[in-house]
Amino acid sequence: MAENKTRPTEASVEHYLEAIADEDRRQDCETLAGLMARATGQPARMWGTAIVGFGSHHYRYESGREGDMCLVGFSSRKGDISVYGLNAAPSHETLMPKLGRHKAGKGCLYLRNLREIDLEVLEQLVAEAAQAKARGHC
Known part of the structure; x- marks a missing residue:
């Protein structure tokens, strides 16, 4: 079975955030990193080359595929910020x-910017999701 390509790395979260060219997007991502760290109680860590993740959990699908992934995370993509x-x-x-x-996909939430988001609601979603995954309830 293929291994998960998205793994925690030693790359710098700060360097990733600093490299975001658009100042508004960079500030949104910095705000999101602080919100997720607060909500999860976990430090930010790079997962692969482009995901800022918090904590980790082991998953196993009915298909038999399994691996480790961050509890919650985000990535600055071309059009939106993807939240996982x-x-x-x-x-x-x-x-x-x-x-x-926002827009929602099967497993992602897509945010254009944080000015259009209720950050208290987002923080509650992050905290609940991280707690549920940490307890193995997903």
Whole structure:
């Protein structure tokens, strides 16, 4: 079975954030890093070359595929900031309509910027998702 290519690295989160050319996007990502660190109680760590992740958990799918991944994380992509892992939050269904302007994919949340987001709702989603995954409830 193929190994997961996204693994924790020793790369610098600060360097990753500093390399984001757009100042507004860089500030949003710095804010998001602080929010996720606070909500998870975990330090930021690079996963692969482009994901800022917090904590880790072991997952196993029904297909048999398994591996380790950050509890929650984000990446500055070309169009949006991709946020990973929030679907595990027990209050996901009730909190998402309160979040603000976003797009949602199967496993990701896409944010254009944080000005359009209720950061308290986002922090609650992050905290709940991280706790659920840490307890193995997802």
